[in-house]
Amino acid sequence: MAYFRKVQAKNKKGYTWSFTIELGRDSSTGKRKQITRRGFKSKKEAELAAHQMTIDVDNETFVNEEKNILFINFITDHLHIIAEPSVKASTFRGYKSAVEKRLIPKFGHMKIKDLSGKMISTYYNELLKEGLTEEFIQYIHAVLKNASKTAIDWKYIKNDFMNNVKAPRRQKKNVETWSIEECNTFLNRMRDQKDHIFILYYLAIYTGMRRGELLRIK
Template sequence: MKGYFRKHGDTWSFTIDIGMDDLTGKRKQKTKTGFKTKKEAQKAAALLITELEQGIYVEEKKITVKDFMLDWLENVARHNVKPSSFVSYKSIVQTRIIPVLGKYHLTGLKPAIVNNFYTYLLKDENLSEEYVGTVHAVLGTAFNTAVKWEYIKSNVFKKVSKPRKKKKEMQTWSFEEARNFLEYAKKGKRHYYMLYLLAIYTGMRRSKILGIRWSDVNFETGKIGVKRTLYYTSEQGIIVQSTKNSQSMRSISISDFVLDELKQHKVWQLERKLQFNIPYYEESYITANETGDPLSPSHVYGHFSKAVKNAGIKKIRFHDLRHTHASLMLLLGEHPKIVSERLGHSSIEMTMNTYSHVTFYMQKESSNRFEEALKKTN
C-alpha cells in the first residue's frame, strides 16, 4: 500500500487507497492536505497505512453535533434510561448543547471548545457546577456511542474534566422545626400530610414515597417495603417504575406513631370510599389524592413551598427532608450504618461523607462526654 504525494503551493497532500465501497463497488481513496513539508505528509500517510493494515482505521463521519445528538436521543437514550432521565437529557440537548455546539462537526469538537462551552454555561448562563457536570455526563455518554458507531476515533470528553462541584451548606430542620411543620401540615390535606410525615420519619425520596401502596406496609412487623418509584414527565404524564437495585429495594422500619398515623389515614380513605365511592383499594397509593388517583410529583413542589411559608418555618427543599431525617438520626447517636441502610446508600462511606458536618459536631460532643467520664473516675 502506497501513498501518492502532491504539492499545492506551499503545502503538501497525500492520497491513499482505503479499499472498495460496499455500496458502489468502486475504489475508495482518502486524501489529507495542509502539511508544511513532504516529510510530514509521509509520516501521516505511514500512520494511516498502519491503521488500515491493523484493521483499526475509522473513517470519521462528517456529521454535526446537532444531527448526531438528536439521533442518539431517539435511538439510544430513549430506550436505555428511565423516562424521567430521558426528559432531562432531551432538555439538556435541546436547550444547552445544540444552541452552542450543534453547528460543529463531531470531528471538529476539540478540548478547548468544550472548556469554553463549560465556562459559558457557568458564567454567562449562571448554571451550577452540578448541572454542568450533568451536561458533561450526557455528552460523554453520547460520544461513547459515536465512537462505537465509528463516527469518530476517540471521545473528546475523556480529555476534558467536568467543573469541580462546590460543596454547598446543607439546609436541614431542627426537631422543633420538623414538629411544627407537621403540626401545620396535619391541618391541611391528609395525603400531603402523610407524604411529609413519611419523608421526615423515614428519609425516603419523594418518588419512592409516592410509589408506596398499602400492600407494601406490614403493620405487624412495622416495616414499609420500598419497591417502586413514581415520576412525572411532560410527554407521558405519571410513570411508575419498579426499583431494581438492591440498595433502593429495601424495607424501612417505622415507629409506632407512624404506624398509628397510617392506620388513621387508611380509615379516612375507607370512609371516603364508602361515602363518595372513591376508588381506594389495597393496591392504592398511600398518598393517593381525594379522587383516588396517584399524587402527581409536579404538584408537590408548589404545595410544599407554600406550606413551609405559611407555617413560618425556615425555607428548605423537599429533598432536604431526607437530609433532615439523616442528620437528626445521627445527632441522636444512631449508628451510621443504620442511617445508611435507611437512606439506601451504597456504602457507609457515602453516608459519612454526605453528613460529615454532623459527625464533626458529634466528635466534639463525644470528646466532652469522654472528658466528663474520665473526671468522674478521679
C-alpha cells in the same frame, strides 16, 4: 499494501514523499478504493504514517474524511438510535430535555467536526455564571461524553472533542437542618392540613425518603 513515491514539492523546490494504500474494491461500484497522503519530508516519515494508517484501517478506527454533519442532526440520531433504547423512559426524558434545552440551542448550528474541548469548557463556565449547579453541568458533561463516543464510533470525526474536558467539581455546601423541636413544631402545624399532606411531611422528616419515593406512595 502501500506504494511510495518521491514527487516534486508544491513550491517546486526539492521533493517530498507520498504514499498510497490499496483498500480493495468497493462492493457496490467495483472500483478500486485507495487512500493517498502527500507532503512527507522523507520516505521513512511516509512509511511510519502508512504503517499507522494500515493499523487504523485493520482495527476499523480509520476515518478517511470527517463528515460535514450538523450537531443538531447528529445529536437527534444519537438520542433515538443509541440513548432511547438503552435507558428507562424516565431517564430518557431527562436526557432528551437536556439536549433540546441546552445543547441544541448552543451547538445545533455547528458541524460536529468543528467542536472542541475549549468550546465545551467555555460553555460550562457560562452555565455556572447563569446559576446552574455543578451537578447539572456534570449531567450535561455525561451526555456530551456519550455523544462524542457515538460520533467516533460512527466515524463522523477523527478526534474526541470531549478529550481532556473536565466538568466542574461539586462545591461543598453548608446545609442548615431543623432541630427535633423545630420538626415537631412544623408537624403540629401541618396537622391542620389534609391527612395525606401531613403523612408525606411526617415520612419525609422521620424516614429520609426522597421526593420521588414519597410521590409514588398511594
